Amino acid sequence: MLQRKAMKQLEFWRAHKAKQAMLVDGARQVGKTHLVRTFGKANYNHTIEINFIDNEDARDAIDAAHNANDVFFAISAYANDDLIAGETLIFLDEIQACRDIVTKIKFLVDRFSGYDFILSGSLLGVDLKSVRSVPVGYLDSITMFPLDFEEYCWANKVQPAVFDEVRSAFAQRRPVNDAVHRRLAGLFHEYLIVGGMPQAVENFVQEHNIQSLRMYQQNIIDRYREDIAQYADGVERVRAIRRIYDLIPAQLNQQNKRFKVASVTAGARYVRYQEEFLWLTDAGVALPVYNVDEPRYPLMLAQKSNLFKLFANDVGLLTCMCGMDVVRDMLRDRTDVNYGALYENAVAQELIAHGVTPYYFKNNAIGELDFLMESSRGVVVPIEVKSGKTYNRHSALNRALATPNYGMERGVVLAETNVQVQERIDYLPVYMVAVLDRETVVLQGM
Structure with a gap:
Protein backbone atom coordinates (compact mmCIF):
# COMPACT_ATOMS: atom_id res chain seq x y z
CA MET A 1 0.00 0.00 0.00
CA LEU A 2 1.38 3.39 -1.00
CA GLN A 3 2.03 5.95 1.73
CA ARG A 4 0.77 9.44 0.91
CA LYS A 5 1.61 12.66 2.71
CA ALA A 6 -1.95 13.85 2.15
CA MET A 7 -3.09 11.28 4.74
CA LYS A 8 -1.64 13.46 7.50
CA GLN A 9 -3.64 16.40 6.16
CA LEU A 10 -6.86 14.39 6.39
CA GLU A 11 -5.97 13.25 9.92
CA PHE A 12 -5.30 16.87 10.95
CA TRP A 13 -8.66 17.92 9.47
CA ARG A 14 -10.51 15.21 11.40
CA ALA A 15 -8.84 16.19 14.67
CA HIS A 16 -9.28 19.97 14.34
CA LYS A 17 -12.35 20.65 12.18
CA ALA A 18 -15.39 22.45 13.50
CA LYS A 19 -18.17 22.38 10.89
CA GLN A 20 -16.07 21.90 7.79
CA ALA A 21 -16.36 19.27 5.11
CA MET A 22 -13.18 18.36 3.24
CA LEU A 23 -12.69 18.73 -0.51
CA VAL A 24 -9.93 16.56 -2.03
CA ASP A 25 -9.11 17.69 -5.55
CA GLY A 26 -6.38 17.05 -8.09
CA ALA A 27 -5.94 15.63 -11.56
CA ARG A 28 -7.40 12.30 -12.52
CA GLN A 29 -5.52 9.17 -11.42
CA VAL A 30 -3.42 10.82 -8.69
CA GLY A 31 -4.91 8.60 -5.95
CA LYS A 32 -7.72 10.70 -4.43
CA THR A 33 -10.34 7.95 -4.13
CA HIS A 34 -7.90 5.38 -2.75
CA LEU A 35 -6.65 7.87 -0.17
CA VAL A 36 -10.13 8.66 1.13
CA ARG A 37 -11.12 4.98 1.25
CA THR A 38 -7.99 4.14 3.22
CA PHE A 39 -8.61 7.08 5.55
CA GLY A 40 -12.21 6.00 6.11
CA LYS A 41 -11.28 2.40 6.84
CA ALA A 42 -8.64 3.47 9.38
CA ASN A 43 -10.70 6.09 11.24
CA TYR A 44 -14.41 5.22 11.08
CA ASN A 45 -16.60 2.25 11.84
CA HIS A 46 -18.72 3.03 8.77
CA THR A 47 -17.97 4.68 5.43
CA ILE A 48 -20.68 5.64 2.96
CA GLU A 49 -19.34 6.08 -0.56
CA ILE A 50 -21.41 7.46 -3.43
CA ASN A 51 -19.83 7.93 -6.85
CA PHE A 52 -21.89 10.38 -8.91
CA ILE A 53 -20.65 9.02 -12.23
CA ASP A 54 -21.32 5.37 -11.40
CA ASN A 55 -24.58 6.08 -9.54
CA GLU A 56 -26.69 8.36 -11.71
CA ASP A 57 -29.82 7.71 -9.63
CA ALA A 58 -28.15 9.05 -6.50
CA ARG A 59 -26.90 12.04 -8.46
CA ASP A 60 -30.39 12.83 -9.77
CA ALA A 61 -31.91 12.45 -6.30
CA ILE A 62 -29.42 14.90 -4.76
CA ASP A 63 -29.79 17.33 -7.66
CA ALA A 64 -33.55 17.36 -7.01
CA ALA A 65 -33.17 17.93 -3.25
CA HIS A 66 -34.39 21.30 -1.94
CA ASN A 67 -32.88 21.32 1.54
CA ALA A 68 -30.44 19.53 3.83
CA ASN A 69 -33.02 16.98 4.96
CA ASP A 70 -33.76 16.03 1.37
CA VAL A 71 -30.06 15.65 0.56
CA PHE A 72 -29.41 13.48 3.60
CA PHE A 73 -32.48 11.41 2.84
CA ALA A 74 -31.15 10.82 -0.69
CA ILE A 75 -27.74 9.82 0.69
CA SER A 76 -29.35 7.40 3.14
CA ALA A 77 -31.38 5.83 0.32
CA TYR A 78 -28.22 4.94 -1.61
CA ALA A 79 -25.92 4.27 1.36
CA ASN A 80 -23.86 1.09 1.21
CA ASP A 81 -23.22 0.97 4.98
CA ASP A 82 -24.88 1.98 8.23
CA LEU A 83 -25.37 5.68 8.96
CA ILE A 84 -24.49 6.15 12.63
CA ALA A 85 -23.72 9.59 14.00
CA GLY A 86 -20.21 9.92 15.40
CA GLU A 87 -19.02 6.77 13.61
CA THR A 88 -19.60 7.48 9.92
CA LEU A 89 -17.70 9.12 7.08
CA ILE A 90 -19.80 10.14 4.09
CA PHE A 91 -17.62 10.17 0.96
CA LEU A 92 -19.11 11.79 -2.14
CA ASP A 93 -16.90 11.09 -5.15
CA GLU A 94 -16.74 12.45 -8.71
CA ILE A 95 -18.64 15.55 -7.63
CA GLN A 96 -17.97 17.23 -10.97
CA ALA A 97 -21.02 15.22 -12.11
CA CYS A 98 -23.13 16.71 -9.29
CA ARG A 99 -21.81 20.23 -8.91
CA ASP A 100 -24.61 21.60 -6.70
CA ILE A 101 -23.47 19.33 -3.87
CA VAL A 102 -20.68 21.82 -3.18
CA THR A 103 -23.25 24.55 -2.54
CA LYS A 104 -25.45 22.22 -0.47
CA ILE A 105 -22.63 20.91 1.73
CA LYS A 106 -22.89 23.95 4.00
CA PHE A 107 -26.40 22.99 5.00
CA LEU A 108 -25.45 19.33 5.42
CA VAL A 109 -22.62 19.96 7.86
CA ASP A 110 -24.79 22.44 9.76
CA ARG A 111 -27.79 20.11 10.02
CA PHE A 112 -25.95 16.78 10.41
CA SER A 113 -22.88 17.68 12.46
CA GLY A 114 -22.50 14.15 13.78
CA TYR A 115 -21.21 12.98 10.41
CA ASP A 116 -17.98 13.76 8.59
CA PHE A 117 -18.16 14.64 4.90
CA ILE A 118 -15.44 14.37 2.26
CA LEU A 119 -15.99 15.44 -1.33
CA SER A 120 -13.69 14.52 -4.18
CA GLY A 121 -13.50 14.68 -7.94
CA SER A 122 -11.43 15.42 -11.00
CA LEU A 123 -11.46 18.48 -13.25
CA LEU A 124 -12.78 20.54 -10.34
CA GLY A 125 -10.73 23.55 -11.37
CA VAL A 126 -12.70 23.45 -14.61
CA ASP A 127 -16.16 22.46 -13.43
CA LEU A 128 -16.45 24.30 -10.10
CA LYS A 129 -16.21 27.64 -11.86
CA SER A 130 -19.90 27.26 -12.58
CA VAL A 131 -20.92 26.41 -9.03
CA ARG A 132 -23.33 29.01 -7.68
CA SER A 133 -21.67 29.47 -4.30
CA VAL A 134 -18.66 27.80 -2.68
CA PRO A 135 -19.43 27.80 1.07
CA VAL A 136 -16.57 29.76 2.62
CA GLY A 137 -15.84 28.52 6.14
CA TYR A 138 -17.65 25.24 5.55
CA LEU A 139 -15.23 23.59 3.16
CA ASP A 140 -11.55 22.89 3.73
CA SER A 141 -9.54 21.59 0.78
CA ILE A 142 -6.36 19.81 -0.15
CA THR A 143 -4.90 19.28 -3.60
CA MET A 144 -3.32 15.95 -4.41
CA PHE A 145 -0.50 15.46 -6.89
CA PRO A 146 1.28 12.39 -8.23
CA LEU A 147 3.66 10.79 -5.75
CA ASP A 148 6.55 13.12 -5.08
Whole structure:
Protein backbone atom coordinates (compact mmCIF):
# COMPACT_ATOMS: atom_id res chain seq x y z
CA MET A 1 0.00 0.00 0.00
CA LEU A 2 1.38 3.39 -1.00
CA GLN A 3 2.03 5.95 1.73
CA ARG A 4 0.77 9.44 0.91
CA LYS A 5 1.61 12.66 2.71
CA ALA A 6 -1.95 13.85 2.15
CA MET A 7 -3.09 11.28 4.74
CA LYS A 8 -1.64 13.46 7.50
CA GLN A 9 -3.64 16.40 6.16
CA LEU A 10 -6.86 14.39 6.39
CA GLU A 11 -5.97 13.25 9.92
CA PHE A 12 -5.30 16.87 10.95
CA TRP A 13 -8.66 17.92 9.47
CA ARG A 14 -10.51 15.21 11.40
CA ALA A 15 -8.84 16.19 14.67
CA HIS A 16 -9.28 19.97 14.34
CA LYS A 17 -12.35 20.65 12.18
CA ALA A 18 -15.39 22.45 13.50
CA LYS A 19 -18.17 22.38 10.89
CA GLN A 20 -16.07 21.90 7.79
CA ALA A 21 -16.36 19.27 5.11
CA MET A 22 -13.18 18.36 3.24
CA LEU A 23 -12.69 18.73 -0.51
CA VAL A 24 -9.93 16.56 -2.03
CA ASP A 25 -9.11 17.69 -5.55
CA GLY A 26 -6.38 17.05 -8.09
CA ALA A 27 -5.94 15.63 -11.56
CA ARG A 28 -7.40 12.30 -12.52
CA GLN A 29 -5.52 9.17 -11.42
CA VAL A 30 -3.42 10.82 -8.69
CA GLY A 31 -4.91 8.60 -5.95
CA LYS A 32 -7.72 10.70 -4.43
CA THR A 33 -10.34 7.95 -4.13
CA HIS A 34 -7.90 5.38 -2.75
CA LEU A 35 -6.65 7.87 -0.17
CA VAL A 36 -10.13 8.66 1.13
CA ARG A 37 -11.12 4.98 1.25
CA THR A 38 -7.99 4.14 3.22
CA PHE A 39 -8.61 7.08 5.55
CA GLY A 40 -12.21 6.00 6.11
CA LYS A 41 -11.28 2.40 6.84
CA ALA A 42 -8.64 3.47 9.38
CA ASN A 43 -10.70 6.09 11.24
CA TYR A 44 -14.41 5.22 11.08
CA ASN A 45 -16.60 2.25 11.84
CA HIS A 46 -18.72 3.03 8.77
CA THR A 47 -17.97 4.68 5.43
CA ILE A 48 -20.68 5.64 2.96
CA GLU A 49 -19.34 6.08 -0.56
CA ILE A 50 -21.41 7.46 -3.43
CA ASN A 51 -19.83 7.93 -6.85
CA PHE A 52 -21.89 10.38 -8.91
CA ILE A 53 -20.65 9.02 -12.23
CA ASP A 54 -21.32 5.37 -11.40
CA ASN A 55 -24.58 6.08 -9.54
CA GLU A 56 -26.69 8.36 -11.71
CA ASP A 57 -29.82 7.71 -9.63
CA ALA A 58 -28.15 9.05 -6.50
CA ARG A 59 -26.90 12.04 -8.46
CA ASP A 60 -30.39 12.83 -9.77
CA ALA A 61 -31.91 12.45 -6.30
CA ILE A 62 -29.42 14.90 -4.76
CA ASP A 63 -29.79 17.33 -7.66
CA ALA A 64 -33.55 17.36 -7.01
CA ALA A 65 -33.17 17.93 -3.25
CA HIS A 66 -34.39 21.30 -1.94
CA ASN A 67 -32.88 21.32 1.54
CA ALA A 68 -30.44 19.53 3.83
CA ASN A 69 -33.02 16.98 4.96
CA ASP A 70 -33.76 16.03 1.37
CA VAL A 71 -30.06 15.65 0.56
CA PHE A 72 -29.41 13.48 3.60
CA PHE A 73 -32.48 11.41 2.84
CA ALA A 74 -31.15 10.82 -0.69
CA ILE A 75 -27.74 9.82 0.69
CA SER A 76 -29.35 7.40 3.14
CA ALA A 77 -31.38 5.83 0.32
CA TYR A 78 -28.22 4.94 -1.61
CA ALA A 79 -25.92 4.27 1.36
CA ASN A 80 -23.86 1.09 1.21
CA ASP A 81 -23.22 0.97 4.98
CA ASP A 82 -24.88 1.98 8.23
CA LEU A 83 -25.37 5.68 8.96
CA ILE A 84 -24.49 6.15 12.63
CA ALA A 85 -23.72 9.59 14.00
CA GLY A 86 -20.21 9.92 15.40
CA GLU A 87 -19.02 6.77 13.61
CA THR A 88 -19.60 7.48 9.92
CA LEU A 89 -17.70 9.12 7.08
CA ILE A 90 -19.80 10.14 4.09
CA PHE A 91 -17.62 10.17 0.96
CA LEU A 92 -19.11 11.79 -2.14
CA ASP A 93 -16.90 11.09 -5.15
CA GLU A 94 -16.74 12.45 -8.71
CA ILE A 95 -18.64 15.55 -7.63
CA GLN A 96 -17.97 17.23 -10.97
CA ALA A 97 -21.02 15.22 -12.11
CA CYS A 98 -23.13 16.71 -9.29
CA ARG A 99 -21.81 20.23 -8.91
CA ASP A 100 -24.61 21.60 -6.70
CA ILE A 101 -23.47 19.33 -3.87
CA VAL A 102 -20.68 21.82 -3.18
CA THR A 103 -23.25 24.55 -2.54
CA LYS A 104 -25.45 22.22 -0.47
CA ILE A 105 -22.63 20.91 1.73
CA LYS A 106 -22.89 23.95 4.00
CA PHE A 107 -26.40 22.99 5.00
CA LEU A 108 -25.45 19.33 5.42
CA VAL A 109 -22.62 19.96 7.86
CA ASP A 110 -24.79 22.44 9.76
CA ARG A 111 -27.79 20.11 10.02
CA PHE A 112 -25.95 16.78 10.41
CA SER A 113 -22.88 17.68 12.46
CA GLY A 114 -22.50 14.15 13.78
CA TYR A 115 -21.21 12.98 10.41
CA ASP A 116 -17.98 13.76 8.59
CA PHE A 117 -18.16 14.64 4.90
CA ILE A 118 -15.44 14.37 2.26
CA LEU A 119 -15.99 15.44 -1.33
CA SER A 120 -13.69 14.52 -4.18
CA GLY A 121 -13.50 14.68 -7.94
CA SER A 122 -11.43 15.42 -11.00
CA LEU A 123 -11.46 18.48 -13.25
CA LEU A 124 -12.78 20.54 -10.34
CA GLY A 125 -10.73 23.55 -11.37
CA VAL A 126 -12.70 23.45 -14.61
CA ASP A 127 -16.16 22.46 -13.43
CA LEU A 128 -16.45 24.30 -10.10
CA LYS A 129 -16.21 27.64 -11.86
CA SER A 130 -19.90 27.26 -12.58
CA VAL A 131 -20.92 26.41 -9.03
CA ARG A 132 -23.33 29.01 -7.68
CA SER A 133 -21.67 29.47 -4.30
CA VAL A 134 -18.66 27.80 -2.68
CA PRO A 135 -19.43 27.80 1.07
CA VAL A 136 -16.57 29.76 2.62
CA GLY A 137 -15.84 28.52 6.14
CA TYR A 138 -17.65 25.24 5.55
CA LEU A 139 -15.23 23.59 3.16
CA ASP A 140 -11.55 22.89 3.73
CA SER A 141 -9.54 21.59 0.78
CA ILE A 142 -6.36 19.81 -0.15
CA THR A 143 -4.90 19.28 -3.60
CA MET A 144 -3.32 15.95 -4.41
CA PHE A 145 -0.50 15.46 -6.89
CA PRO A 146 1.28 12.39 -8.23
CA LEU A 147 3.66 10.79 -5.75
CA ASP A 148 6.55 13.12 -5.08
CA PHE A 149 10.06 11.69 -4.99
CA GLU A 150 10.05 10.94 -1.27
CA GLU A 151 6.73 9.08 -1.59
CA TYR A 152 8.20 7.18 -4.55
CA CYS A 153 11.12 6.17 -2.35
CA TRP A 154 8.72 4.98 0.35
CA ALA A 155 7.07 2.77 -2.27
CA ASN A 156 10.51 1.29 -2.90
CA LYS A 157 10.96 0.45 0.81
CA VAL A 158 13.39 3.28 1.51
CA GLN A 159 13.45 3.73 5.27
CA PRO A 160 12.79 7.08 7.03
CA ALA A 161 16.39 7.20 8.28
CA VAL A 162 17.54 7.65 4.67
CA PHE A 163 15.73 10.98 4.29
CA ASP A 164 16.79 11.94 7.82
CA GLU A 165 20.34 11.73 6.46
CA VAL A 166 19.40 13.81 3.41
CA ARG A 167 17.79 16.52 5.55
CA SER A 168 20.74 16.53 7.91
CA ALA A 169 23.21 16.86 5.02
CA PHE A 170 21.13 19.68 3.56
CA ALA A 171 21.00 21.51 6.89
CA GLN A 172 24.74 21.18 7.47
CA ARG A 173 25.72 21.68 3.81
CA ARG A 174 27.81 18.52 3.84
CA PRO A 175 27.94 15.57 1.43
CA VAL A 176 25.23 12.93 1.79
CA ASN A 177 26.48 9.52 2.97
CA ASP A 178 27.84 7.81 -0.14
CA ALA A 179 25.63 4.71 0.09
CA VAL A 180 22.53 6.88 0.57
CA HIS A 181 23.61 9.18 -2.26
CA ARG A 182 24.06 6.31 -4.74
CA ARG A 183 20.75 4.73 -3.74
CA LEU A 184 18.73 7.93 -4.11
CA ALA A 185 20.48 9.01 -7.32
CA GLY A 186 19.55 5.65 -8.85
CA LEU A 187 15.95 5.94 -7.68
CA PHE A 188 15.70 9.48 -9.04
CA HIS A 189 16.80 8.29 -12.50
CA GLU A 190 14.16 5.57 -12.21
CA TYR A 191 11.59 8.16 -11.11
CA LEU A 192 12.18 10.12 -14.33
CA ILE A 193 10.85 7.07 -16.20
CA VAL A 194 8.18 5.83 -13.78
CA GLY A 195 6.87 9.12 -12.42
CA GLY A 196 4.39 9.29 -9.59
CA MET A 197 1.02 8.08 -10.87
CA PRO A 198 -0.02 5.59 -8.15
CA GLN A 199 -1.16 2.71 -10.38
CA ALA A 200 1.95 3.01 -12.53
CA VAL A 201 4.19 3.09 -9.44
CA GLU A 202 2.53 0.08 -7.81
CA ASN A 203 2.76 -1.89 -11.03
CA PHE A 204 6.42 -1.04 -11.61
CA VAL A 205 7.47 -1.75 -8.02
CA GLN A 206 5.90 -5.20 -8.29
CA GLU A 207 6.93 -6.14 -11.84
CA HIS A 208 9.74 -3.81 -12.98
CA ASN A 209 8.28 -4.24 -16.45
CA ILE A 210 8.73 -1.21 -18.70
CA GLN A 211 6.16 -2.41 -21.23
CA SER A 212 3.53 -2.84 -18.53
CA LEU A 213 4.46 0.55 -17.06
CA ARG A 214 4.00 2.26 -20.40
CA MET A 215 0.59 0.65 -20.79
CA TYR A 216 -0.55 2.22 -17.52
CA GLN A 217 0.95 5.58 -18.44
CA GLN A 218 -0.51 5.59 -21.94
CA ASN A 219 -3.94 4.74 -20.53
CA ILE A 220 -3.76 7.81 -18.30
CA ILE A 221 -2.66 10.02 -21.22
CA ASP A 222 -5.53 8.65 -23.33
CA ARG A 223 -7.96 9.31 -20.49
CA TYR A 224 -6.77 12.91 -20.23
CA ARG A 225 -7.37 13.37 -23.95
CA GLU A 226 -10.86 11.82 -23.55
CA ASP A 227 -11.60 14.25 -20.71
CA ILE A 228 -10.74 17.13 -23.03
CA ALA A 229 -13.33 15.88 -25.51
CA GLN A 230 -15.93 15.29 -22.79
CA TYR A 231 -15.61 18.44 -20.73
CA ALA A 232 -14.30 21.11 -23.09
CA ASP A 233 -16.92 22.96 -25.14
CA GLY A 234 -16.84 22.99 -28.93
CA VAL A 235 -14.99 20.99 -31.57
CA GLU A 236 -12.42 23.71 -32.30
CA ARG A 237 -11.67 24.22 -28.63
CA VAL A 238 -11.24 20.49 -28.06
CA ARG A 239 -8.85 20.33 -30.99
CA ALA A 240 -6.82 23.28 -29.69
CA ILE A 241 -6.56 21.93 -26.12
CA ARG A 242 -5.47 18.52 -27.35
CA ARG A 243 -2.94 20.15 -29.64
CA ILE A 244 -1.47 22.15 -26.74
CA TYR A 245 -1.30 19.06 -24.51
CA ASP A 246 0.35 16.96 -27.20
CA LEU A 247 2.92 19.70 -27.84
CA ILE A 248 4.25 19.77 -24.26
CA PRO A 249 7.18 17.36 -24.91
CA ALA A 250 8.32 19.13 -28.09
CA GLN A 251 8.10 22.57 -26.50
CA LEU A 252 10.08 21.51 -23.44
CA ASN A 253 12.73 20.06 -25.73
CA GLN A 254 13.42 23.51 -27.19
CA GLN A 255 16.50 25.30 -25.94
CA ASN A 256 14.62 27.84 -23.81
CA LYS A 257 11.65 25.51 -23.08
CA ARG A 258 9.17 28.38 -23.29
CA PHE A 259 5.86 27.39 -24.86
CA LYS A 260 5.47 29.11 -28.23
CA VAL A 261 1.82 29.76 -28.95
CA ALA A 262 2.53 29.97 -32.68
CA SER A 263 3.18 26.22 -32.63
CA VAL A 264 -0.53 25.61 -32.01
CA THR A 265 -1.52 27.38 -35.23
CA ALA A 266 0.68 29.42 -37.54
CA GLY A 267 0.59 33.07 -36.49
CA ALA A 268 -1.46 32.41 -33.36
CA ARG A 269 -1.28 34.79 -30.38
CA TYR A 270 -1.68 33.92 -26.71
CA VAL A 271 -4.83 35.99 -26.28
CA ARG A 272 -6.62 33.73 -28.75
CA TYR A 273 -5.76 30.52 -26.88
CA GLN A 274 -5.62 31.78 -23.30
CA GLU A 275 -8.72 29.86 -22.22
CA GLU A 276 -7.39 26.65 -23.74
CA PHE A 277 -4.15 26.90 -21.77
CA LEU A 278 -6.11 27.69 -18.61
CA TRP A 279 -8.33 24.64 -19.19
CA LEU A 280 -5.28 22.35 -19.04
CA THR A 281 -3.88 24.00 -15.93
CA ASP A 282 -7.26 24.16 -14.20
CA ALA A 283 -7.72 20.45 -14.92
CA GLY A 284 -4.39 19.78 -13.25
CA VAL A 285 -2.85 17.94 -16.21
CA ALA A 286 -0.35 20.69 -17.04
CA LEU A 287 1.76 22.90 -14.77
CA PRO A 288 2.56 26.45 -15.87
CA VAL A 289 5.71 28.21 -14.69
CA TYR A 290 5.48 31.91 -15.57
CA ASN A 291 8.20 34.35 -16.53
CA VAL A 292 8.85 37.45 -14.41
CA ASP A 293 10.11 40.86 -15.55
CA GLU A 294 12.77 40.85 -12.86
CA PRO A 295 13.77 38.36 -10.14
CA ARG A 296 12.78 40.49 -7.15
CA TYR A 297 10.38 39.91 -4.28
CA PRO A 298 7.41 39.66 -4.57
CA LEU A 299 7.65 37.64 -7.75
CA MET A 300 3.90 37.56 -8.34
CA LEU A 301 3.86 41.30 -9.09
CA ALA A 302 6.40 40.81 -11.89
CA GLN A 303 4.61 37.86 -13.53
CA LYS A 304 4.09 37.95 -17.29
CA SER A 305 1.07 35.77 -17.92
CA ASN A 306 1.70 35.40 -21.65
CA LEU A 307 5.23 33.95 -21.23
CA PHE A 308 5.50 30.57 -19.57
CA LYS A 309 6.90 27.09 -19.60
CA LEU A 310 4.26 24.36 -19.65
CA PHE A 311 5.21 21.16 -17.84
CA ALA A 312 3.38 17.85 -17.62
CA ASN A 313 1.80 17.12 -14.25
CA ASP A 314 3.91 13.95 -14.02
CA VAL A 315 7.43 13.37 -15.33
CA GLY A 316 6.66 9.72 -16.03
CA LEU A 317 3.84 10.72 -18.37
CA LEU A 318 6.19 13.19 -20.07
CA THR A 319 8.79 10.46 -20.59
CA CYS A 320 6.08 8.19 -22.00
CA MET A 321 4.96 10.94 -24.38
CA CYS A 322 8.59 11.34 -25.55
CA GLY A 323 8.66 7.73 -26.77
CA MET A 324 10.35 4.46 -25.98
CA ASP A 325 13.68 5.52 -27.47
CA VAL A 326 14.13 8.07 -24.67
CA VAL A 327 13.49 5.35 -22.08
CA ARG A 328 16.05 3.07 -23.73
CA ASP A 329 18.60 5.89 -23.88
CA MET A 330 18.12 6.59 -20.16
CA LEU A 331 18.50 2.92 -19.30
CA ARG A 332 21.74 2.80 -21.30
CA ASP A 333 22.87 5.96 -19.47
CA ARG A 334 23.69 7.77 -22.69
CA THR A 335 25.57 10.96 -21.97
CA ASP A 336 24.99 12.65 -25.35
CA VAL A 337 21.21 12.94 -24.89
CA ASN A 338 19.62 16.11 -23.51
CA TYR A 339 17.56 15.12 -20.49
CA GLY A 340 17.12 18.71 -19.35
CA ALA A 341 13.37 18.76 -19.99
CA LEU A 342 12.81 15.67 -17.84
CA TYR A 343 14.93 16.99 -14.98
CA GLU A 344 13.20 20.38 -15.06
CA ASN A 345 9.77 18.76 -15.19
CA ALA A 346 10.59 16.64 -12.13
CA VAL A 347 11.85 19.71 -10.25
CA ALA A 348 8.82 21.81 -11.23
CA GLN A 349 6.27 19.22 -10.11
CA GLU A 350 8.22 18.61 -6.89
CA LEU A 351 8.27 22.29 -5.96
CA ILE A 352 4.58 22.71 -6.76
CA ALA A 353 3.70 19.63 -4.69
CA HIS A 354 5.56 21.26 -1.79
CA GLY A 355 3.39 24.37 -1.99
CA VAL A 356 5.93 26.48 -3.89
CA THR A 357 4.88 28.66 -6.83
CA PRO A 358 7.97 28.59 -9.08
CA TYR A 359 8.74 31.20 -11.73
CA TYR A 360 11.55 31.62 -14.23
CA PHE A 361 13.47 34.64 -15.49
CA LYS A 362 15.10 35.51 -18.79
CA ASN A 363 16.44 38.69 -20.31
CA ASN A 364 19.24 39.60 -22.67
CA ALA A 365 21.53 41.09 -20.02
CA ILE A 366 21.37 38.23 -17.50
CA GLY A 367 20.34 35.16 -19.49
CA GLU A 368 17.89 32.56 -18.18
CA LEU A 369 17.35 31.28 -14.64
CA ASP A 370 15.51 27.94 -14.72
CA PHE A 371 13.44 28.55 -11.58
CA LEU A 372 12.88 31.19 -8.94
CA MET A 373 11.22 30.55 -5.60
CA GLU A 374 10.48 32.71 -2.58
CA SER A 375 11.46 31.74 0.92
CA SER A 376 8.93 32.32 3.68
CA ARG A 377 10.86 35.41 4.75
CA GLY A 378 10.63 37.02 1.33
CA VAL A 379 14.01 36.16 -0.18
CA VAL A 380 14.16 35.13 -3.83
CA VAL A 381 16.20 31.95 -4.40
CA PRO A 382 17.36 31.18 -7.95
CA ILE A 383 17.56 27.50 -8.92
CA GLU A 384 19.45 26.07 -11.86
CA VAL A 385 18.84 22.46 -12.96
CA LYS A 386 21.69 20.64 -14.67
CA SER A 387 21.38 17.17 -16.17
CA GLY A 388 24.96 16.92 -17.47
CA LYS A 389 28.44 16.89 -16.01
CA THR A 390 29.17 20.57 -16.65
CA TYR A 391 26.96 21.68 -13.78
CA ASN A 392 29.46 24.30 -12.61
CA ARG A 393 28.88 26.43 -15.71
CA HIS A 394 26.07 28.88 -14.99
CA SER A 395 26.85 32.36 -16.25
CA ALA A 396 23.24 33.58 -15.90
CA LEU A 397 23.17 32.55 -12.25
CA ASN A 398 26.50 34.28 -11.62
CA ARG A 399 25.29 37.50 -13.21
CA ALA A 400 22.01 37.44 -11.28
CA LEU A 401 23.77 36.93 -7.93
CA ALA A 402 26.13 39.78 -8.78
CA THR A 403 23.24 42.22 -9.34
CA PRO A 404 22.71 44.02 -6.00
CA ASN A 405 19.28 45.30 -6.98
CA TYR A 406 17.93 41.74 -7.09
CA GLY A 407 18.71 41.08 -3.43
CA MET A 408 19.59 37.41 -3.90
CA GLU A 409 21.70 35.98 -1.09
CA ARG A 410 22.52 32.54 -2.49
CA GLY A 411 21.77 30.35 -5.47
CA VAL A 412 21.10 26.62 -5.83
CA VAL A 413 22.30 24.28 -8.56
CA LEU A 414 20.54 20.91 -8.66
CA ALA A 415 22.78 18.48 -10.49
CA GLU A 416 24.38 15.05 -10.76
CA THR A 417 26.66 15.68 -7.80
CA ASN A 418 26.83 15.36 -4.06
CA VAL A 419 26.63 18.45 -1.87
CA GLN A 420 29.26 21.10 -2.53
CA VAL A 421 29.38 24.69 -1.30
CA GLN A 422 31.28 27.31 -3.25
CA GLU A 423 31.02 30.97 -2.27
CA ARG A 424 27.36 31.95 -2.81
CA ILE A 425 26.25 28.80 -4.64
CA ASP A 426 25.10 25.50 -3.15
CA TYR A 427 25.51 22.52 -5.46
CA LEU A 428 22.97 19.91 -4.40
CA PRO A 429 22.14 16.44 -5.74
CA VAL A 430 19.05 16.82 -7.89
CA TYR A 431 17.07 14.42 -5.68
CA MET A 432 17.52 16.91 -2.80
CA VAL A 433 14.65 18.93 -4.28
CA ALA A 434 12.59 16.45 -2.25
CA VAL A 435 13.44 18.39 0.94
CA LEU A 436 13.25 21.87 -0.57
CA ASP A 437 10.33 24.15 0.28
CA ARG A 438 9.74 27.72 1.41
CA GLU A 439 10.42 26.88 5.06
CA THR A 440 13.47 24.65 4.77
CA VAL A 441 15.20 27.22 2.60
CA VAL A 442 14.86 29.73 5.44
CA LEU A 443 16.00 27.25 8.07
CA GLN A 444 19.20 26.63 6.15
CA GLY A 445 20.17 30.27 6.43
CA MET A 446 19.08 31.54 3.02
